[in-house]
Amino acid sequence: MCGIVGVVSNAPVNQLLYDALLLLQHRGQDAAGIVTQQGRKFFMHKARGMVRDVFRTRNMRALPGNSGLGQVRYPTAGNADSEEEAQPFYVNAPFGIVLVHNGNLTNADALRAELYSTDHRHINTDSDSEVLLNVLAHELEQATRGAALGPEEVFTAVAGVYRRVRGSYAVIAHIAGRGMLAFRDPYGIRPLSFGRGEGGAVMAASETVALEGTGHTPERDVAPGEAIFVTPDGTVHARQCVADARLSPCIFEYVYLARPDSVLDGISVYQARLNLGQTLAKRVVSTVPPDQIDVVIPIPESSRPSASELARMIGKPYREGFVKNRYVGRTFIMPGQSVRKKSVRQKLNAIASEFTGRNVLLVDDSIVRGTTSREIVQMAREAGARKVYMASAAPPVRYPNVYGIDMPTREELVANGRTVEQVREIIGADALIYQDVDAMKRAIGHLNPAIAGFDASCFDGVYVTGDITEGDIARLQQQRPATPTDEEDTPQLSLPNVSS
Template sequence: MCGIVGVVSKSPVNQLIYDSLLLLQHRGQDAAGIATVDGRNFHMYKANGMVRDVFRTRNMRSLPGTTGIGQVRYPTAGSASSEEEAQPFYVNAPYGIILAHNGNVTNTAQLKDELYRIDRRHINTSSDTEVLLNVFAHELQSASPGYTLEPDALFSAVSGVHRRVKGSYAIVALVAGFGLLAFRDPFGIRPLCIGRNDGPNGTEWIMASESVAIEGIGFEFVRDVAPGEAVFIDLAGEFHSQQCALAPSLNPCIFEYVYLARPDSCLDGVPVYNARLKMGDYLASKIQREMSRGDIDVVMPIPDSSRPAAMQVANRLGVEYREGFFKNRYVGRTFIMPGQAVRKKSVRQKLNAMGIEFKGKNVLIVDDSIVRGTTSHEIVQMARDAGANKVIFASAAPPVKFPNVYGIDMPTRGELVAHGRTDEEVARLIGADGLVYQDVEDMKRAVRDINPALRGFDASCFDGCYITGDINSEYLDVLERARLAPNAQQDREAADGGNDFERVRSQLHLQLAGD
């Protein structure tokens, strides 16, 4: 999960991109980067840290130009400690390309091998974004052998990317002297939106991961990029688009609606806030079926993403809704903090329980999801320490039982508290008196109720169905060995395994190639 943005403006673009990245900060806190193009010259600055810490006045002044892209990074492949793997990435041929990426490529090892042996291209990091950039550059070089570059050549190159690359990817890229390109994988797993601003000097365009980054800078939301579609905006502001996949199928990541996206965003025709309200309705129905109304005195959310669901649960149950946990807004989102030790330590720094709301009460705590169980255990204990008589835990999402390979940091089964355990066993592990999970079909129905056109989803971490068709148990076994390898442990505390991760994935590619 990362946040990306690309802007074609009529005035200096650096501040617009900076402001958009601030609105996407929830999608990644590890690193941030901005690249602009001024004529045929690229300018780029990137570093580890949050947006407000990475960019100073001197950095912003070094980013001239009216077209640019930016990214906030949350690492799922590569090393979080290396600033070299912050995005965007650059390659000088053909033309000069700078690219940023949200998602996760699942056949990275195969592509690295092809790039070296066939395309004669060198990859210098363990980032899958660098792999994507070089695949696109090779395809563009093949599609446009001459000096000039037409939109058809760009779309042909994107088609080549779709044929070769597996996994999830939403991409923004600058091509020196030509304009901004954006495209989305054929399954539409990761989100990408289009916005515009019609000013006195002409039309300006923005591509962003979420609609909040479009509307928050004063642009008008136009639509989502379709799965498999590519959009190119030239430096004159002319808009070009084309479907570049043979069989596109919209299957957005349902975890975006559960947790990842901001509630004030709208993704693929679904306002995220409304989806979370609907999830609360379905969760309340299950709670009514499984326990007595008299067992609950008060409903409390874990701020902020579970508030809509908790409000609906309280309303449907006819129980008082109270805010008992208060959030320190200067601590990052614990789910995306690398390293279990850091994650565990940060929970009590992030949340504080107010005793007057808990003392002597049977409390139903509603959270958006339970992944590793570490945060949930700490929250239950905080409620007990604050004087709660009974603590019941409810999750607006189903049990997370399977690794996510499409860009969310939940890659091994052993780290998932619900994998191989019953609800009762999970309740005991997190210390709760009771536990209620959302049903998988109810979660999907909550989103589909709002946009019936959404027939499929990537819900792989809940149902184990990997829609790209290239993930099997052997692949997951190799991911686990890479994550748990002693030589990879230090890197894993910061990210997802670095070179050892790639080494084991290379072994997997060779194994599958021989099948």
């Protein structure tokens, strides 16, 4: 999972891109990069780390120009330790292209071999984004064959990319001196929207919060299978390049990944989480009578809307029982269960007065490994809770994700191959209530009837692209980046959420 942004303006964009990346920081904390364009020359700076650490004054001064793009990265494939795999990526032919990508190519290995043997292009890293860049470069070369490049040629090239590439991809690219290109996979798995600012500026970004927070008015989402080409003067050209595209966005964006103040594919993320709280409330009362619950407490941070709505529905007080320390970083190269427990307790601290002598219902957005849930349940008991119930706004996570979320392997998923009762015993709760898969889809889907369905593969095992086999899953799991974060379990996935 990553956050991407691109802009065409009539004023310098280095500060604008920096501000947009700060607003997308929750989508990736591993690395950050910006490319700007002045004339036909690109200027790039990228490195591992958070946006505020990667870019200093001297770096910003070295990024001139009125157009550019940027990315915050959380690695799901390739080498997480390699600074060379931080984005953007650049290739000099044809024309000169820079690219940022959010998603995961499921046929990257086949494409890599094809690029080498047939297209005669060199791939220098293990990143599937570099593969995607070179496929786009080859298709642009084929579409122009030495002729001038205009919108028609760009759309022809993107159609060629769609024919070859499989998986999830939201892409923003700049073609030197020609303009900005944005496109989205035929299922719209990963989000991408664009809007306009003062003076005719055009920005594309993973989430609307990046547009609004930088003074741009969101116009619409890039449709699945659609390409948008923005010329240097701000003129927008759009073309549907896939005839049978259908919108099936990743439902985990609404459950956890996106900021609550974003709107993705016409759906308010905040409202989606409120709706999840409503449907979860119905599941709770069928398992634990409300008169046995004294207080509802969220696990910070993205479960708060669901928890507050659940509390309202069952008529119980909503309280903040845990305080999150925003300044604790990752625990590096310290394996073992004791370290995981220490990490959780450094990040969360219980307010004893909210637990003492009470039956508490803890609400989390999801339960993945279960390690953190077990530790939080124990913290609640140590703070004086009589009984501790746990509710998850998401269904059991039973299957790996192959579309750009760094989900643990199947064996690490606590719900994989286990009943709800077995998971309850593992985490030590007095009761465990999960969201229902179909109820989750209805709760979010009715907010935009135009959505054909969702990719909910980590919950139901149905991969929307229809081409994922057990062999593909095994291969993609082997390609998961081995990083120190694998030795630590944060509340949901493997990244700390800063989407307050």
